[in-house]
Amino acid sequence: MRPYLKDPQAIYAESFQTVRAEARLERFQEDMRPLITRVIHACGMIEVADRLVWSEGAYQAGHEALMSGASILCDCEMVGAGIIRRYLPAGNQVIVTLNEAGVPALAKEIGNTRSAAAVDLWGAHLDGAVVAIGNAPTALFRLLERIEAGAPKPAVILGFPVGFVGAAESKAELAANPRGCEFVALRGRRGGSAIASAAVNALAVGTPEGQDK
Amino acid sequence: MRPYLKDPQAIYAESFQTVRAEARLERFQEDMRPLITRVIHACGMIEVADRLVWSEGAYQAGHEALMSGASILCDCEMVGAGIIRRYLPAGNQVIVTLNEAGVPALAKEIGNTRSAAAVDLWGAHLDGAVVAIGNAPTALFRLLERIEAGAPKPAVILGFPVGFVGAAESKAELAANPRGCEFVALRGRRGGSAIASAAVNALAVGTPEGQDK
Numbered sequence: 001m002r003p004y005l006k007d008p009q010a011i012y013a014e015s016f017q018t019v020r021a022e023a024r025l026e027r028f029q030e031d032m033r034p035l036i037t038r039v040i041h042a043c044g045m046i047e048v049a050d051r052l053v054w055s056e057g058a059y060q061a062g063h064e065a066l067m068s069g070a071s072i073l074c075d076c077e078m079v080g081a082g083i084i085r086r087y088l089p090a091g092n093q094v095i096v097t098l099n100e101a102g103v104p105a106l107a108k109e110i111g112n113t114r115s116a117a118a119v120d121l122w123g124a125h126l127d128g129a130v131v132a133i134g135n136a137p138t139a140l141f142r143l144l145e146r147i148e149a150g151a152p153k154p155a156v157i158l159g160f161p162v163g164f165v166g167a168a169e170s171k172a173e174l175a176a177n178p179r180g181c182e183f184v185a186l187r188g189r190r191g192g193s194a195i196a197s198a199a200v201n202a203l204a205v206g207t208p209e210g211q212d213k
Numbered sequence: 214m215r216p217y218l219k220d221p222q223a224i225y226a227e228s229f230q231t232v233r234a235e236a237r238l239e240r241f242q243e244d245m246r247p248l249i250t251r252v253i254h255a256c257g258m259i260e261v262a263d264r265l266v267w268s269e270g271a272y273q274a275g276h277e278a279l280m281s282g283a284s285i286l287c288d289c290e291m292v293g294a295g296i297i298r299r300y301l302p303a304g305n306q307v308i309v310t311l312n313e314a315g316v317p318a319l320a321k322e323i324g325n326t327r328s329a330a331a332v333d334l335w336g337a338h339l340d341g342a343v344v345a346i347g348n349a350p351t352a353l354f355r356l357l358e359r360i361e362a363g364a365p366k367p368a369v370i371l372g373f374p375v376g377f378v379g380a381a382e383s384k385a386e387l388a389a390n391p392r393g394c395e396f397v398a399l400r401g402r403r404g405g406s407a408i409a410s411a412a413v414n415a416l417a418v419g420t421p422e423g424q425d426k
Contacts, residue, residue, distance in 0.1 A: 001361060002386060004354045004379050006325040011351075011378045018377040044375040044402035078407065081294040112219040138224075141217045148214060162257040162407075164231040165224045166217050173215055189257035192407045194291065194375075 015041060016207065022046045031059040034206035035184065035199055042198035043190075053175045054184040058156050061182040062130055062203035065155035071095055071125040072200060073154070074132045075115055075139040075161075082197025083132075087204040092130075097121040116142035127152035130203065133159055134196030137166030140174060147179050156182040158199045160191035167191060228254060229420065235259045244272040247419035248397065248412055255411035256403075266388045267397040271369050274395040275343055275416035278368035284308055284338040285413060286367070287345045288328055288352040288374075295410025296345075300417040305343075310334040329355035340365035343416065346372055347409030350379030353387060360392050369395040371412045373404035380404060 069090035107117035115136030282303035328349030
């Protein structure tokens with residue numbers, strides 16, 4: 001069998017050297033570079049750098065929220081599973097309501113998906129939270145709908161729903177930002193839970209230290 | 214705010230219509246089409262259809278293993294979190310050893326990553342299992358190394374590690390297949406836990422029923 005690199009520090013160094021060599025990061029403000037670097041690392045695609053959009057204060061707001069112990073609200077279990085707990089010294093709660101017992105009935109009642117109904121259960125946690133959406137466009141649409149209706153604003157919305165129906169549209173709505181929220185999003189169809197978790201991890205500690213693989 | 218599609222069945226129908234309209238699925242054998250369809254759906258990228266490789270008996274071996282209750286071995290928690298348990302009537306165990314207490318010490322001992330060391334803890338579960346790798350190239354390399362050294366073969370290896378160091382190489386090694394394993398893999402840097410979970414879900418039940426978002 002072919003030889004392969006086994007030292008986590010060497011893998012880390014080579015990975016990030018590749019990102020720096022191939023990606024165009026000049027247009028990113030300084031504090032966003034670790035985030036885009038982690039996002040690229042999570043999906044293996046250099047070219048997503050060209051589709052990332054964000055509000056100017058997103059990193060600062062997200063980092064401060066995490067450091068002060070804000071809740072992290074995720075649209076699915078996979079996003080929660082990718083958040084590295086040792087990066088969160090304040091012991092932030094990671095909350096996923098998608099599989100709570102009342103969700104299917106609530107989805108029927110509001111005429112929307114289970115993912116959207118799960119957003120309605122975020123309740124008081126929403127105020128000042130870090131929201132990470134890595135699966136369902138309807139969760140992101142529902143969140144924006146609720147903020148428009150007067151729900152409290154999270155500290156930052158990390159918008160990475162994925163797919164062919166509503167993903168590009170919900171992220172365009174987030175990025176148009178008539179509600180004045182802090183946000184990060186990847187335009188278009190691409191996204192996913194690994195990217196959403198990577199964004200949370202980047203807001204917490206910047207780039208990885210080579211212990212992840 | 215712009216209107217959006219809220220009915221899960223309609224979202225499902227439109228998503229899969231898009232995949233069928235845009236993807237080139239002619240080269241896929243019949244029983245692999247639900248798997249590639251789910252993989253495309255999981256990552257929002259039609260073009261991954263052109264990079265999927267598989268052994269002829271992969272679907273059959275994987276499906277039968279899942280239906281008969283085989284263990285599902287994953288390289289990280291995110292892959293485990295994406296496996297939809299209601300698709301598994303045999304109540305298969307989903308096993309992730311990455312965060313077991315002995316892993317860091319074992320990694321040092323074998324001079325490899327934690328992800329590789331975790332593979333060494335799969336032990337007796339490996340025989341006839343469904344292996345789903347969605348993060349670490351070193352986990353896939355280590356598995357192949359162990360099989361070469363005489364470890365029992367899993368029923369099927371779903372190889373979707375991601376990234377810039379070893380991902381393409383480990384999947385090329387898997388696909389060259391001197392060990393005669395059943396496998397599915399995505400050539401190149403792209404991969405990830407959502408794709409790996411989607412492949413497991415496809416082996417269990419084919420395409421989704423629209424309840425997923």
